[in-house]
Amino acid sequence: MNEIIFKKANSPFTLIIFGASGSLARLKLFPAIYELAKENRMPAEYKIVGYARTPMTNEEFRSNFEKSIKKKEKHVDQKVLNQLLENLFYVAGQYDQEDDYINFRKELKKIEKTRNRVRIAYFSVPPMAFKSIFKNLGIVNFNTKKTPLRLVIEKPFGYDLRSAKKLQKILKKYFESEQIYLLDHYLGKEAVSNLLSLRYANPILTTLMDKKYVSNIQIFGLEKSGIEGRSNYFDHVGIIRDMVQSHLLQILTYLTMYLPEQETDEAIHHEKARVLDSIRIKNIKTDVVRGQYKKYLDEPGIPKDSQTETFAALKLEMKHPLWRGVPIYMMAGKALKQKWTAVVIEFKPRKPQKNRKNLPPNRILIQLQPYEKIELSLLTKLGGKTFDFHELTTGRPIYCSGDCLTEHGRLLLDIIAGDRGLFLNFEEIFAAWVVTDPIQKMCSKKQKRCKDLLIYDEDSLGPKAADDLIENDGFSWFYSLPKNDKSNL
Ligand code: BG6
Numbered sequence: 001m002n003e004i005i006f007k008k009a010n011s012p013f014t015l016i017i018f019g020a021s022g023s024l025a026r027l028k029l030f031p032a033i034y035e036l037a038k039e040n041r042m043p044a045e046y047k048i049v050g051y052a053r054t055p056m057t058n059e060e061f062r063s064n065f066e067k068s069i070k071k072k073e074k075h076v077d078q079k080v081l082n083q084l085l086e087n088l089f090y091v092a093g094q095y096d097q098e099d100d101y102i103n104f105r106k107e108l109k110k111i112e113k114t115r116n117r118v119r120i121a122y123f124s125v126p127p128m129a130f131k132s133i134f135k136n137l138g139i140v141n142f143n144t145k146k147t148p149l150r151l152v153i154e155k156p157f158g159y160d161l162r163s164a165k166k167l168q169k170i171l172k173k174y175f176e177s178e179q180i181y182l183l184d185h186y187l188g189k190e191a192v193s194n195l196l197s198l199r200y201a202n203p204i205l206t207t208l209m210d211k212k213y214v215s216n217i218q219i220f221g222l223e224k225s226g227i228e229g230r231s232n233y234f235d236h237v238g239i240i241r242d243m244v245q246s247h248l249l250q251i252l253t254y255l256t257m258y259l260p261e262q263e264t265d266e267a268i269h270h271e272k273a274r275v276l277d278s279i280r281i282k283n284i285k286t287d288v289v290r291g292q293y294k295k296y297l298d299e300p301g302i303p304k305d306s307q308t309e310t311f312a313a314l315k316l317e318m319k320h321p322l323w324r325g326v327p328i329y330m331m332a333g334k335a336l337k338q339k340w341t342a343v344v345i346e347f348k349p350r351k352p353q354k355n356r357k358n359l360p361p362n363r364i365l366i367q368l369q370p371y372e373k374i375e376l377s378l379l380t381k382l383g384g385k386t387f388d389f390h391e392l393t394t395g396r397p398i399y400c401s402g403d404c405l406t407e408h409g410r411l412l413l414d415i416i417a418g419d420r421g422l423f424l425n426f427e428e429i430f431a432a433w434v435v436t437d438p439i440q441k442m443c444s445k446k447q448k449r450c451k452d453l454l455i456y457d458e459d460s461l462g463p464k465a466a467d468d469l470i471e472n473d474g475f476s477w478f479y480s481l482p483k484n485d486k487s488n489l
Contacts, residue, residue: 011117015122024233062088065085121149127159127236131170138170155424164426208347214348218477218478221247224336235303241436250424257275284441312439329475340482
């Protein structure tokens, strides 16, 4: 057995959180920081400084932080938490006011004991706010030779290809590409990295995973929760920008890219971008289903005439040499029956099966959430002379037994260490926008009600049209929702 290496932050750092009063910080970032502290992965000297428009004192910020940890964690180590709180600070300011950044820089100097440290600016704000912050950080010179700034930018990067390119231009004016960490938290999930590792470690998968054997691939990103109070962000982006353009397409790249001989970051990014470049939606009208859950318009902060989709089912095609002709189906949505993130690979039958009608296909299910599981479905003959088969499913849950951290914790350690391997590059992001941009043109904002936007019940599996999308091709969605799993319900 190899010795497990536990990553730890070794250099002093300052983590500036833009949008520190918002839900992303509360739901994902604060618990990750606490996790690192609890697991003793923090260096002796660090500071966490929140910045947002909401006026707040340091004490109020600390109290909010504490509340969010106590809400999420069953057993809180108060000693660890208290130590953490002492290192927390807050500065209020506007995102577009240069003077506020000048003041912020002064405050930061007072908070940081030493200059020689890693300084990280974490963008926990909706994409609309990126531009002003990039500019002001550049103008006000937050980025110095002695304390270069690392920028961590959560997806979605931009709103479409055009805006993403504009943002990149502004960034390039003030920062070097090595300073930029484009974050999709799915890449920090052990289960997602495992998709690639599984393919490297198991030649059986490498042999079977191509157009010769695979009939279709299905990727699910289903969620039980609604928009969790994030109306401002979500109504602006919708599920396609929120989940498909980033998380689900990233899962697809790990699953389908050529495996480069040399597992370098460059080679992997290159192959991922090749996959993304090869994906298209052939017919926007027939290959996309958009839905909105019934009570979406009643959510606080959502305009009564909102046309934003909270559900999407899509059929994609790949021109990639390994996958030409294999349909890829994706489904993502809010307020559905269960939280379920999974990949299903269905295999072609050996030859037209005369006596063996209606047999289910061989299938590999890789479940990523609520827990990791891999299952292989085979067919075995029932006893006797008849050609009757039944499905034999073999597989089991996988429990992390190495260096197991939640995604934001793991990615934070990489950022502090200056490791950009699990972050996106601009090429990948642009290619992903090229895939999803045409969908956004389906229904113009001027239309009173988008005809294509189908209303679905909460706790369902989305609109019926999603079933038709895949059934018209002779396949069906393979749901294998975990039973009685309360972890995320
Ligand atoms: C985020 C989206 O990126 O991912 C959220 O903005 C979504 O809307 C979340 O709920 C899902 O992440 P996870 O890790 O819970 O599957």
